[in-house]
Amino acid sequence: MIDKKVNLSRRSWLIRTISALSTVGMTAWITPFVKFLAPSAKARGLGAPVEVDVSTIEEGSMKVVEWRGIPVYIIRRSRSDIASLQKYEDELKDPNSNTDQQPDYARNRTRSIKPEILVVEGVCTHLGCTPKYRSEKVDGLFTGLFCPCHGSTFDFAGRVYSNVPAPTNLRVPRHRYIDDDKLIIGSDRLVS
Template sequence: MSDEKQDLPPIGDHEDSLREPAPDMKRRRFLVAGGLGAISAGAAAIGLITPFVSSLAPTQAAMTQGPNKLVVDLKPIKPGQMVTFPYLAEPHAIAPVVVVRRTPEMLASLIKIMDQHILRDPLSQQPQQPPYATNIYRSRKPEWLVMFNKCTHLCCVPQYWPEPRSLPGAKDWWLGGFHCPCHGSVYDLAGRVIIGSPAPQNMAVPDYHFEEADTRLVVTGKYGPSGICIF
């Protein structure tokens, strides 16, 4: 489990990522954007299965829910795994909440991808997350990603492709993340949208906190200004 004393690096440490990219980085942006169609076709061709890391099914022991409240026992979740829970994000609108226990390699990829200059909103400047998640990890604690798994384009559910180069059609720039099978939007392992995707912004992060020495997650609602999707 993450240490409560672990500090997130300040946003200012990564402001270089907002500077004008070098010509080779501009070319990389072009190649990435141009290749998203091939990615969608490749993923569809193999049945849109999620490789390498399986998702855990929520169980009665792992999940309890009340009005606008989701409580998750984090202890059974293994490094690299993703768990999905249904959540009433808005009146009459259920949106899946995903919890990912990120490995050190996954966390390193969130810094590495910023050097590629292919993220639309790398520092999460749009209010798609609470203030405490406005960092490169988009989370309270780097290890734990808590996010609405809804593509911000048309509300489809992106699939989890956590391994580098695992997404069919993607090349060396794919360091792991999420791919939407509907229209091809792609996101990194913090839910940050990649340039060339039809999705307009990063995936939304709900309001949440940890309890019981960080072994229990409590989701309390959609963060006010955020938009789960534009549909």
Template sequence: MDDTRTGKVSALRRRFLSTAVATMGAAGVAATAIPFVRSWQPSARARAAGAPIEIGLDAIAPGQQVLVTWRRKPVWVLRRTPEMLRRLRSAELEARLRDPDSEKDQQPEYAGNELRSIRPDILVVVAICTHLGCIPNFHPETGKTRFDSRWPGGYFCHCHGSKFDFAGRVFKNVPAPLNLVIPPYRFTEKSTVIVGEDPVA
């Protein structure tokens, strides 16, 4: 084999090896960089801990509610009926409530009204009793029940007997000292609510 041909073969080998080494190096850098860049982003657990929750309202029939989890807390979204709203505004019910005007700041300012909501028909409330943290049960029926002789409908905590109306307002003479908490929330459009974000100013 002459020197010219040997030189050409050696040059091709060097070029091939240089290209292969460069390609492998670039792949190694990419493989290292991707996890590094991902480490800057919040983890799925961190996003779940505080991320807003979007709920479609079209699937909630009048008089029904859904349960979602936000910041590891149960949250109810209730679509109130005209009859529920009528009962909430009755003087008889108001006389039975500990804090009918929600003066204890258990809700954002934009929900600081008798219905404790932005829209009259939609209640968004944290489903945790303000006594010892149990989850009350939804009791939309009215009249005589085993826990109230003239029940107007609302929420009853079976742990210790606390009662709340369809606005999350606490009754008098029960263990719970405060109304249920209203979380931050906003409507993006007529059929969607986002729990965990205040309304856009």
């Protein structure tokens, strides 16, 4: 009888021990996979919103920042740049920004929150080259954004002209202003 009791308590101790060891083993086995699946701090940093001071950008010039590994152009347009936006609309593929290349608040003629500031991804929608920005006509050359790879042209709002290889307007990333001069690229929510 006593032997039976001893055996029972020993068996129950064995079961508890094996079960505890299994839990520890399983945790040790699974942890590297969970760590592998979780985004690293570097990866999270790459996708994080970027803050930009726009006060230092002079009229007719551009600042380039990197966000998610791509260049984002912040261009301060002059009055004549803004006025030019309605002059050539019949030469554009998508003058009203009907394709989904921008947030709703940038679905307007200037494709921006502030008319004087354009925020646009510096990636050609044809094959991904980096368009050049030319603010002034020199020797009769085109003004706006010009892709040197296959000759696509975009106006001062990043809208693509007809008869060029790029199929759509340049993308406008999500963005917002936190004050007159500070711009956040990559988030348009108050809490990001």
